[in-house]
Amino acid sequence: MEAMYTLKQIPSEVQIRKFLRRTLFGKNVFCPLCRSRKVARYESRFRCLACRRRFSLLSHTWLSNLKLPLQVWWTLLWCWTIREPVLQAQELTHLPERTIRRWYATFREHLPREEHVLERIVQMDEAYFKKAALVMAKQKGTRKLAYTVMHNRFPNKTDVMDFLFEKVKPGSELWTDGGSIYIGAGKRWPVTHSRDIHSKFEFEHTSEIEGVFGVYRTFVRRMYHHHWSENLDQYVREFCFRFSSPELFGNPRTYLLKSLMLVPTR
Numbered sequence: 636m637e638a639m640y641t642l643k644q645i646p647s648e649v650q651i652r653k654f655l656r657r658t659l660f661g662k663n664v665f666c667p668l669c670r671s672r673k674v675a676r677y678e679s680r681f682r683c684l685a686c687r688r689r690f691s692l693l694s695h696t697w698l699s700n701l702k703l704p705l706q707v708w709w710t711l712l713w714c715w716t717i718r719e720p721v722l723q724a725q726e727l728t729h730l731p732e733r734t735i736r737r738w739y740a741t742f743r744e745h746l747p748r749e750e751h752v753l754e755r756i757v758q759m760d761e762a763y764f765k766k767a768a769l770v771m772a773k774q775k776g777t778r779k780l781a782y783t784v785m786h787n788r789f790p791n792k793t794d795v796m797d798f799l800f801e802k803v804k805p806g807s808e809l810w811t812d813g814g815s816i817y818i819g820a821g822k823r824w825p826v827t828h829s830r831d832i833h834s835k836f837e838f839e840h841t842s843e844i845e846g847v848f849g850v851y852r853t854f855v856r857r858m859y860h861h862h863w864s865e866n867l868d869q870y871v872r873e874f875c876f877r878f879s880s881p882e883l884f885g886n887p888r889t890y891l892l893k894s895l896m897l898v899p900t901r
């Protein structure tokens with residue numbers, strides 16, 4: 636347990652608390668429920684003089700159930716931002732593996748919403764996993780990705796159509812391989828469609844998206860050690876964020892500034 640506190644990347648308990656307070660409240664603490672600044676402090680709890688409700692630093696955030704010491708939790712978040720494999724994070728924090736996996740999943744869940752609509756030249760392809768399929772597209776020459784996941788079935792022409800309708804701008808060029816699910820795509824959605832025929836050793840049209848699938852498989856295997864298809868949506872969501880918004884994962888602070896906010900609902 637002692638080892639991690641000496642890591643220079645991990646701020647002190649006081650520094651973490653101060654960062655969380657500044658991120659959530661700015662300079663002066665206010666009531667998350669009625670926003671009154673008339674609050675009384677009682678140890679680490681606050682009481683609102685206006686609406687007479689109690690709150691704490693994290694009570695109205697997705698960290699309301701945080702029970703780990705702040706430095707241990709910060710170490711876990713730091714591990715997740717730098718893609719530390721689960722088992723190495725376990726060695727570093729001495730927490731049970733399931734606790735690490737649960738926190739990694741929680742960090743992933745609270746990534747901000749991100750929806751890309753792809754345009755210009757769009758490469759689209761599918762990849763297969765145990766009992767699941769992933770249809771993904773990449774705007775050529777950019778880091779923009781869009782995807783959809785199927786469980787216990789193969790993607791079909793309707794899935795391709797729905798995907799194009801939601802995620803690809805009309806007027807784009809669509810590049811795919813010769814797969815039968817893509818046949819006629821250009822007739823059902825206004826895109827200019829061209830296909831490679833892999834049996835003729837043509838791969839130019841899907842080279843970038845096929846590269847992304849390779850990077851995805853390596854990412855999951857390295858960080859999570861195993862690919863559970865039931866988590867495919869979550870893994871891919873995390874992967875796409877890391878791919879298109881690497882700045883969010885610079886350190887725990889950059890991630891928290893984008894993901895931590897007051898939810899004044901209780």
Ligand SMILES: [Zn+2]
Nearest residue numbers: 666669683686
């Ligand atoms: Zn209040």
